[in-house]
Amino acid sequence: MLVKDRMSTNLISIPSSTTILEAQKIMKDNDVRRLPVIDQNRLVGIITYNDLLEASPSKATTLSRFELTYLLAKTKIAEIMKKKVITVTPETPIEEAALIMKKNEIGGLPVVEDTQVVGMITESDIFEVLVETLGVEEGGTRLTLELPQKPGILFEVTRVLRDYQVNILSLATFYDLEKPEYRYVVVRIGTNQPDPILEDFSKVADISVKHVWVSPEGG
DSSP states (O other): OBGGGTOBOSOOOBOTTOBHHHHHHHHHHHTOSEEEEEETTEEEEEEEHHHHHHHSOOTTOOOOHHHHHHHHHHOBGGGTSBSSOOOBOTTSBHHHHHHHHHHHTOSEEEEEETTEEEEEEEHHHHHHHHHHHTTGGGOSEEEEEEEESOTTHHHHHHHHHHHTTOOEEEEEEEOOTTOTTEEEEEEEESOSOOHHHHHHHTTSTTOEEEEEEEOOTTO
């Protein structure tokens, strides 16, 4: 899955001449928390909701409401925006975008193609991908398996499931830094009656079932 598959293309942007007051209103009206700043079709910065909060006078200010409004209406986004913007392209893998957000502690990335901003990818988009990848809405049974790091072990898992003619609805792999010799596979299977499968898993020496969760009927 690539960024282009999940990014928002209904892009809301502002020029750097926008005031703080105007930017606040645009964010509120459009229910967004970040705005790319574009001048003459070129990305020159990005502004977030937190940036606006930090730039606004604190509640302890001695300014009157009139003075405060005047200040916010005069201060331009160009004065407070982040000018070093981290971007991705539409062809960036979605997991790479997630890693970039994590490493840089940011909640969204402008998507740039041929110098043009064509969309935004946010942490909410990544969260939706996680929900989909884990098959949360598919129902069935969720199994967490501890497997040794060796070739062919995943085949053993799928062999058991094949014998029961059970579909794999989703599959994801996670790791524990304290146990590098193992990986943890979370697999969701299309049955709400996993007991016979669990019994067969127990007969395979290298498969350890760590957790079982059966979705409620109709869930």
